[in-house]
Amino acid sequence: MLNIKLPDISLLPKEYTAQTSFAEKRAGFLSIALYIFLFLILAGWGGLYFYGIRLQDDAEILNERMKMVPIQGRESEVAKINEMNKKIASLKGILDNHIFASNIFKKIEDSTLKTVYFDRFDIDTRKLTLSLSGVADSYTTFAKQFSEFNKLKDEGIFRKVDSESIKFTKDGVEFGFNIALYAKIFKK
Numbered sequence: 001m002l003n004i005k006l007p008d009i010s011l012l013p014k015e016y017t018a019q020t021s022f023a024e025k026r027a028g029f030l031s032i033a034l035y036i037f038l039f040l041i042l043a044g045w046g047g048l049y050f051y052g053i054r055l056q057d058d059a060e061i062l063n064e065r066m067k068m069v070p071i072q073g074r075e076s077e078v079a080k081i082n083e084m085n086k087k088i089a090s091l092k093g094i095l096d097n098h099i100f101a102s103n104i105f106k107k108i109e110d111s112t113l114k115t116v117y118f119d120r121f122d123i124d125t126r127k128l129t130l131s132l133s134g135v136a137d138s139y140t141t142f143a144k145q146f147s148e149f150n151k152l153k154d155e156g157i158f159r160k161v162d163s164e165s166i167k168f169t170k171d172g173v174e175f176g177f178n179i180a181l182y183a184k185i186f187k188k
Contacts, residue, residue, distance in 0.1 A: 103185050104130065107157055111148040115141050120176075125186060128159075130179040137172045149177065157185050 101123065112118070118134035136142040142163075152158045160180040167174045 101125065101186065103187075104181070107152060107185070108132075111152060113141055113145050113148065116145050128181040128183060130181055131176065132179070133165075133174070133176040135169075135172050135174050139168075139173050142166070142173045142175050146177075149179065156182060158182070 104123065108118075113136070115137040116134055118132050120131070120133040122131040123129070136145060146161070146163055149158060149161045153161055158179050159182055162178045164176040164178060165174070
């Protein structure tokens with residue numbers, strides 16, 4: 001039998017095999033780093049979740065302890081606290097229903113053309129209506145003003161814009177607007 005030793009032949013260059021092994025090492029390191037990062041995120045989330053449950057349990061325990069505290073001798077303090085709570089609740093109701101009419105003034109000011117002025121302004125906050133009368137220097141300006149107010153309708157501030165009593169005078173065009181408003185314009 002003939003025993004011939006063949007040389008170890010590799011068809012890839014040595015530099016390429018070295019780069020591949022480095023890339024494999026780098027990929028392995030990144031995988032480990034990602035698993036550690038994922039573990040830390042899950043551990044943090046779990047810690048926060050169980051901490052929240054613990055806080056809820058502690059709050060329930062404290063509420064039970066507060067119910068057990070004797071009130072004897074403190075009736076006047078309890079009455080004062082209850083009276084203060086009633087005042088706070090009533091004030092909260094007032095503030096929640098407060099109307100900010102100044103919001104409408106700002107919107108009208110911002111959308112009024114320079115050659116238009118208003119000489120009458122009537123607002124009914126219960127019916128959510130606004131009536132304006134004014135003068136424009138020309139019919140074209142009046143039409144542009146009407147268009148500006150319709151943009152506020154498109155923005156959801158005005159519900160409906162109607163014009164009325166258009167008259168041509170020596171000063172220009174006298175007109176009126178009847179505007180239906182959305183309630184949100186009066187909220188802060």
